[in-house]
Amino acid sequence: MAAASGSSRSSSPDLDLFELLLRLGDDRLVLGHRLSEWCGHGPILEEDIALANIALDLVGQANLLLGLAGTVEGAGRDADALAYFREAVEFRNCRLVELPRGDFGMTMMRQFLFDVWSWHHLGRLRESSHAELAGLAERSRKETTYHLRHSSTWVARLGDGTEESHARVQQALNELWRFTGELFVTDEVDARLAERGVAPDPATLREPWEETVREVLARATLHAPEVPVVARPARRGDHTEHLGHLLAEMQILARSHPGASW
Amino acid sequence: MAVSPAITAERIRELLREVKDPEVPVLDIVEMGLVRDVVLEGDDVRVDITPTYSGCPAMEVIEAEVRDTLAAHGITRATVRRVFVPAWTTGWMTDEAREKLRAYGIAPPAPGPAEPVAPLGFGPTVRAVSCPFCGSPDTVLESTFGSTACKSLHRCEACHQPFEHFKPH
Numbered sequence: 134m135a136a137a138s139g140s141s142r143s144s145s146p147d148l149d150l151f152e153l154l155l156r157l158g159d160d161r162l163v164l165g166h167r168l169s170e171w172c173g174h175g176p177i178l179e180e181d182i183a184l185a186n187i188a189l190d191l192v193g194q195a196n197l198l199l200g201l202a203g204t205v206e207g208a209g210r211d212a213d214a215l216a217y218f219r220e221a222v223e224f225r226n227c228r229l230v231e232l233p234r235g236d237f238g239m240t241m242m243r244q245f246l247f248d249v250w251s252w253h254h255l256g257r258l259r260e261s262s263h264a265e266l267a268g269l270a271e272r273s274r275k276e277t278t279y280h281l282r283h284s285s286t287w288v289a290r291l292g293d294g295t296e297e298s299h300a301r302v303q304q305a306l307n308e309l310w311r312f313t314g315e316l317f318v319t320d321e322v323d324a325r326l327a328e329r330g331v332a333p334d335p336a337t338l339r340e341p342w343e344e345t346v347r348e349v350l351a352r353a354t355l356h357a358p359e360v361p362v363v364a365r366p367a368r369r370g371d372h373t374e375h376l377g378h379l380l381a382e383m384q385i386l387a388r389s390h391p392g393a394s395w
Numbered sequence: 396m397a398v399s400p401a402i403t404a405e406r407i408r409e410l411l412r413e414v415k416d417p418e419v420p421v422l423d424i425v426e427m428g429l430v431r432d433v434v435l436e437g438d439d440v441r442v443d444i445t446p447t448y449s450g451c452p453a454m455e456v457i458e459a460e461v462r463d464t465l466a467a468h469g470i471t472r473a474t475v476r477r478v479f480v481p482a483w484t485t486g487w488m489t490d491e492a493r494e495k496l497r498a499y500g501i502a503p504p505a506p507g508p509a510e511p512v513a514p515l516g517f518g519p520t521v522r523a524v525s526c527p528f529c530g531s532p533d534t535v536l537e538s539t540f541g542s543t544a545c546k547s548l549h550r551c552e553a554c555h556q557p558f559e560h561f562k563p564h
Contacts, residue, residue: 179548183540190544193450197479252514268480272449275482275564276544278512283539286516349515 146207150263152225152322153332154205155215156368158198159226162216163376164247165191166383167234176237183283187244190276197269217387221377222370228363229312231376238291238302243309245284249345250316250338251277257333266331285349292353299354306350307358314362316342402470404433407440410468414460417453418543419561421499424457428487431478440465440473445483447564448544485509485564501546502527502560509563524560526551534558 168188175181199212210218229247234240255277258270291302317339319327327334350357386393411430412423424430424444432443442461446454458475465473485504493503502524516539523532531553538548539562546559 179538179540182542183538186540186544189450189452190448191450193448197449264480268482269449272479272482275512276448278514279539279544279562281514282512282516284516285514286539289517345515352517 147205149322149325150266150331151202151205153326154198154202154266155225156227158195158202158212158215159224160230160247160251161191161198162195163224163226163379164230164244165189165195166379167230167232168240168244170234171240180237184240187280187283190280194269194273194276201265201269213387217384221372221380224370224372224376224380225368226372226376227312227315227368228373229309229315231373231379232309232312233375235305236301238298239305239308241284241287241291242302242305244280245288245349246309246313246346248277248281248284249349250313250342252281253338253341253345254333254335257338260330261332262330288349288355289353292350292355302353303355306355307360310358311360311362315367318365318367320367402435402440404435407433407435407442407465407470410464410470411442411461413464414457417456418545419496419499419501421495422492424461426489426492426495428483428489428492429457438472440470441476442473443476443478445478445481447483450544483564485561496561497527500527500558502549502558504561504563512563524549526554526556527558528556529554 165188168184168191171181171184172188173181175184195216196212199215203210203212203215229243232243235243252274255270255274259267259274261267261270288302291298293299317335319334319336323332323335326332347357408425408430411433412425414424416422416424416427419427427447429444429447430442431445432441434441434443442465444454444457444461454477458477461475462473465471486506486508488504490506493506496503524534524536525532526534526549529551531551533552535550535552536547537550537557540546541548541559545561545564547562548557549560550557
């Protein structure tokens with residue numbers, strides 16, 4: 134492909150960078166798809182529109198990240214090939230983003246936990262030694278700031294709301310908490326990338342993440358549960374049963390009509 | 396058809412003012428700060444544009460209209476390149492563009508570089524947005540996301556008009 138031939142070099146592709154871009158791109162692609170499921174089903178019109186807009190931002194970020202991944206890999210795969218023609222075991226997203234959307238409280242709590250991580254992560258990624266990745270982080274951080282403003286507002290409002298809304302969003306937190314550990318696992322790929330200054334070491338993001346999360350939970354009168362977090366194996370293609378179902382729906386059009394554009 | 400010698404980068408920038416943002420049709424892409432560079436190489440013209448948001452669905456339409464507009468003026472060998480670094484900011488919008496937005500009923504972003512936006516959605520962190528209709532600063536944020544990702548939804552307490560605000564970005 135033209136995109137690959139333009140930038141491919143004789144040296145072997147940077148597989149660590151490729152892996153990182155898949156992890157970051159897949160998180161956003163899968164979460165964006167989950168949010169898009171709300172389109173036409175939001176609790177109020179304004180929220181329907183907000184969720185669709187956030188989904189669009191995330192899918193847009195995924196498109197850029199997976200596009201760059203394809204260029205780095207240099208094997209002729211573009212963003213569409215990576216999004217639509219990989220199997221679940223090849224996806225590198227964390228489990229948190231693939232869980233079913235649940236009720237509105239579950240969707241907002243998951244969004245909030247992810248947004249806080251993403252906001253801190255992108256903040257550090259802006260200093261990446263990889264100029265293009267730093268640029269994408271700069272752009273995405275601005276978008277993510279508005280996502281977090283939105284999700285933090287809702288978590289505070291639902292938690293410190295009615296008995297019903299409080300119970301539901303606390304239940305969501307109880308169910309989601311154990312999936313947050315995966316965000317902070319540093320494997321050998323992360324360690325090498327951190328050493329090269331390409332991306333932050335995930336383990337170093339836990340403290341700032343917890344600080345922001347606890348600030349909002351306190352305002353929301355919610356309590357983080359004392360449950361062990363599922364951390365390993367992280368981002369190696371081990372998924373819950375839910376990802377396969379999500380991909381079946383997301384990928385069927387592209388697989389049934391290869392090359393179709395709309 | 397060869398590009399006539401009269402064609403300059405300045406002339407192309409003028410032509411590009413015919414290309415409007417499909418989401419905000421009172422603004423052209425030059426005054427929005429989307430056009431980063433115009434490069435002439437022999438008969439080829441390259442227009443560099445910076446997308447606003449990662450997922451902005453208007454970008455493909457804008458790219459097609461750049462090519463169509465230039466073609467209509469005899470410039471057929473034009474390509475559009477997306478440039479992501481540095482990231483687009485509302486600080487690149489001209490004063491004229493901000494005034495056009497206000498007249499159109501959309502509260503514009505403040506002039507100058509966009510200040511960092513606080514990540515948590517509560518507390519006294521949001522600058523008051525003045526109503527584009529009556530000018531009152533007594534307005535309420537309804538939703539961080541309006542009809543598009545780049546706009547938020549507000550309500551004026553003085554004239555009771557709902558309105559959108561082009562968010563600082």
